[in-house]
Amino acid sequence: MTEYRWVLPSVLLGDGSDGRPAKRSTRDWIVDTVMFLAACGLTYLSLSDLAGDPRPLQMIEQVAGALSCAAVWLRRRWPFGLALVTTVVSSFLMLVGGAAVVGLFTVAVHRPFKFSGPIVLLSLVTLVPYVMLRPDRELGFWGAIVLGVAIVLTVFAWGVVVRARRQLVWSLRQRADIAAEEAKRLERERIAREMHDVLAHRLSMLSLHAGALEFRPDASSGEIARAAGAIRDSAHQALQDLREVIGVLRHPGADPDSPVPDRPQPTLGDLPALVEECGHAGMDVTLSTPGFDVPLATSAGGERRPAADPDVPQGLGRNVYRIVQEALTNARKHAGGAPVTVTVTGGQDDGVTVEVRNPLGGRQPMRLPGAGAGLIGLNERAELAGGRLQHGKTAEGDFLLRAWLPWTP
Template structure:
């Protein structure tokens, strides 16, 4: 949706807003098709101008003017009223002509006032001010050219000037109100557009968060499946107990992967706060279980947890630390199978929480391992959003190190 969907919001429409009788002509000069409202408004304007013209004709006849002058006034007044039907196309020119004609033919005064009002609605201040000044001059000159015996010149001139100011002020008030309405519509349209953009951005961020969460959870489980399935493939003659143990790990890992996936998808349907108790998120307390699970899968893991009470770590910080350790163990299992991995957690309130996962280089050649490195990129972003930092890279001896620092308020 663009501004062109609302033609009244375009700059040309702001400069010449719709008058009381419908939209202005198109830029090419061709008037748009009249609506029922246009016909009603034009008819009322014609009747109002004609009523004023009839009163002016009766006053001219009572003033003792010749019959030919009275007939000429009536013909000019009728032509002036009929000319109001084209005021949409020529508002400025029509107003100037009718104001000049009204000087010698008071019967056209009603049509001149309607044209002046329409001009004030359709055009900006400068042309309205110029034509308004002309209207004041013609209104003051009219009693001198066609005096009314029943009214003094001063009263007629003052009444005419007041009427001109009233028409111009009323028309400019209508114009200002319509500009205000157009501005409010534009603001509402902009607010709707911005709300849609914010909603789309929120959806995109939610998708990215879910994708990171699914990667962090499933990569660990699926790596276990891959390790044990590979062991069964390359050792078909393994003892039955070892085969049964590997098959059990595969079954448990597949079950837990499905359970984790089901819980993550369930977050989308869960009402309320995303950090509420319904959301199944690990913390630093569950890091022991993660290490035990890796050991059961055959990894050699040295776990050094120097945090006295892991339960006191903030939930968000504990989740981030858990995901970092999980990703480090997953990468070590894939890229350095059989190597001893060290997981160290240190810190306290006010000092922050440090998480480090280090593994030495693999003992032998490692085949191509699928992966794009998106896990470490996501963890770096996650740590940064949490107010901390994460570093990762190859160590001097050819191993790999992942180290992160997370804030822990005192």
């Protein structure tokens, strides 16, 4: 199981991933302009309260107010520094209050609580000297304190809500992206598994034809030509399948947004062709499909119709085909020359049962490398389809592979 760890990117909150400021979007410019105008508006509303102050103090207030409003444009680059400086200065200068409110909101949005929390606490503490230096005759000391606390907490809560919403949207997008990538990965694995089964089948057929030439040096020129043609066709098909496998494995680095390549999948109606191909390679295979509209085909030949039972789900037919294909490949490897019986039975109510039986031994087992991965893959395929698979020696001395698959539309 792949584990993912998510770290909230700083670019989401206005900073570049390498520590440099992120380029402002159109929306960012609009928001920054609104914040600047808000700071200027609050500063303008406070000008009337400077009427009774000395002229030098009024000039200091106006200069500090103008500088603080201009500093609002730096809120994305230094949110904590802007909030810290404006909060401290606003404890004794009135016209810095507008920029202090914007700084508090900005640090709540752009920084976690370990940074924004101290700014809130500092804002609450600086209310006391501000109210003492500029008492409000209508509200009184405690009335002004309560109003200031309400403003600070409201602005801070607003910023926290905005930050939480951004984090939620970002996490949902990440989940969607990860789910899409996981779906693509699983689809690539499925396609690679399908191609592996086909490639193993092709290579075993190639080895079987080559073995026939090795053990029949006295074969006629016509037989040798047919065997050589079969080897050429099998090698060509194997190379095509190998190219498709490599294409699937290389696909993630090529274009992640393009669709994953796929190939036509076999169905239950392709079983006769599979059995006939094995018959041409010298295997003695008998196919029996009672209850299904699938033509009978044996190594001795038989009538064939192009379509399988249309009621059989495509996924079920594909799984049945792959199980039979791998079972025949194993029979060629370990019981060369032994007759093989393939039986497919079942229906919508009982599911589908696949049995592949062959005597143990045989004339000449094929010396092909293998580590039992084929049977492991078949067991995984059956479990993924909701079924089960068993294999082993029977009391009669045969090797039996039995798989049951549910009838899932």
